[in-house]
Amino acid sequence: MLALDPVGHTCAMPLPRTLEDFRRTFIMMETEGLEGYVDGGSGRGITAVRNVEAWEAVELLPHVLAGSGTPDTSASLLGVTDQFPLLVAPTGFQEYVYPDGGRAVPRACAAAGVRYTHSTFATSGFADLAAIDDLSWWFQLYVFTDKGLNRALMAKAAEAGASAVVMTVDLAVLGQRDRDLHTGFSLRGRNIVPCAAEAGAPDTRLAPLWASLDHDLSWETLSTVIAESPLPVIVKGLIRADDACQALDLGAAGVIVSNHGGRQLDTAAATARALPAVVDAVAGRGAVLVDGGIRSGLDVAKAIALGADAALVGRAPLWGLGVGGEPGVAAVLRILQEEFQRSMTLLGARTTADLTRDLLY
Numbered sequence: 357m358l359a360l361d362p363v364g365h366t367c368a369m370p371l372p373r374t375l376e377d378f379r380r381t382f383i384m385m386e387t388e389g390l391e392g393y394v395d396g397g398s399g400r401g402i403t404a405v406r407n408v409e410a411w412e413a414v415e416l417l418p419h420v421l422a423g424s425g426t427p428d429t430s431a432s433l434l435g436v437t438d439q440f441p442l443l444v445a446p447t448g449f450q451e452y453v454y455p456d457g458g459r460a461v462p463r464a465c466a467a468a469g470v471r472y473t474h475s476t477f478a479t480s481g482f483a484d485l486a487a488i489d490d491l492s493w494w495f496q497l498y499v500f501t502d503k504g505l506n507r508a509l510m511a512k513a514a515e516a517g518a519s520a521v522v523m524t525v526d527l528a529v530l531g532q533r534d535r536d537l538h539t540g541f542s543l544r545g546r547n548i549v550p551c552a553a554e555a556g557a558p559d560t561r562l563a564p565l566w567a568s569l570d571h572d573l574s575w576e577t578l579s580t581v582i583a584e585s586p587l588p589v590i591v592k593g594l595i596r597a598d599d600a601c602q603a604l605d606l607g608a609a610g611v612i613v614s615n616h617g618g619r620q621l622d623t624a625a626a627t628a629r630a631l632p633a634v635v636d637a638v639a640g641r642g643a644v645l646v647d648g649g650i651r652s653g654l655d656v657a658k659a660i661a662l663g664a665d666a667a668l669v670g671r672a673p674l675w676g677l678g679v680g681g682e683p684g685v686a687a688v689l690r691i692l693q694e695e696f697q698r699s700m701t702l703l704g705a706r707t708t709a710d711l712t713r714d715l716l717y
């Protein structure tokens with residue numbers, strides 16, 4: 357397999373074999389601050405680092421002699437069974453990372469049988485997704501002050517085949533990204549946002565759309581989205597058990613325990629540490645997913661053992677995209693899947709239901 361450089365030329369370089377090598381290769385590419393935008397966190401990046409360390413700190417007590425040589429990695433989420441409990445998290449602006457990145461990521465997901473979450477600010481539109489065979493996907497909604505636009509986005513997503521709406525609640529304002537201030541990286545405000553264009557937004561350019569995000573997100577906003585969504589709503593970006601319960605009480609189908617990959621409130625708690633309290637409080641009343649710092653299939657197994665129904669990865673597919681285009685994303689997903697399967701075997705888990713807190717030291 358050949359790697360591709362950011363402008364699509366083939367290089368005589370094999371794709372990396374581990375996620376860490378994908379990350380290092382991505383960071384070494386000279387991309388005018390893009391590597392810092394993707395990899396960095398808010399403030400001094402404390403939460404972004406601690407997210408990763410918190411998964412590393414989870415120690416395991418594996419069972420032996422459990423007959424787990426060929427584990428069943430499948431898992432069910434909102435009534436649909438996936439090959440393994442991992443989704444690709446919503447990330448906007450994939451085209452900055454690689455030409456046609458907005459289509460390359462969902463195409464790689466479809467080929468790998470991995471559920472994909474499509475950001476409001478993705479660089480491909482609903483029609484692009486509808487054209488990809490076998491794609492299972494959710495639509496991530498950033499809420500705008502224009503309620504008609506929110507309704508139209510959700511309706512278009514449902515028409516195009518999305519099976520859930522993921523409402524992101526931790527971006528009332530953008531976290532201060534110190535690294536971008538240093539590099540001067542900024543998003544291209546005149547670029548068209550395809551989903552908004554298809555939903556009939558009056559101004560479809562990034563800058564005015566970004567300026568019209570709803571900064572006063574409240575429980576009432578969530579209730580309105582739930583009432584107006586044609587699809588089940590999952591709330592992304594909370595880390596508190598009481599918030600998770602309130603979201604479910606209002607009718608959400610599930611929550612994603614997330615601090616936006618450490619890109620919003622710096623020193624917010626690491627998600628691996630926040631997850632167990634949310635799982636216990638939700639007590640099976642809705643789905644609980646988690647993201648932030650997942651860097652291996654072993655981390656996915658730990659997330660399930662802590663009680664999550666599934667985990668999501670944000671940066672890892674973008675490293676794959678930047679380093680190797682669609683084949684790079686496919687390689688990253690394959691590595692995660694193989695590592696998850698191997699981890700189950702070594703933990704003595706024959707099915708994902710065997711991944712329980714009993715395996716944690």
Ligand SMILES: Cc1cc2nc3c(=O)[nH]c(=O)nc-3n(C[C@H](O)[C@H](O)[C@H](O)COP(=O)(O)O)c2cc1C
Pocket residue numbers: 393394395407445446447448475476477478496524592614615616617618619647648649650668669670671672674
């Ligand atoms: C470059 C980049 C863009 C992102 N864009 C979005 C977005 O548009 N919507 C959203 O809900 N989250 C967004 N996120 C956050 C991810 O969905 C996810 O919560 C986070 O990346 C998970 O942490 P990880 O990158 O350590 O896996 C973005 C993250 C990155 C790195």
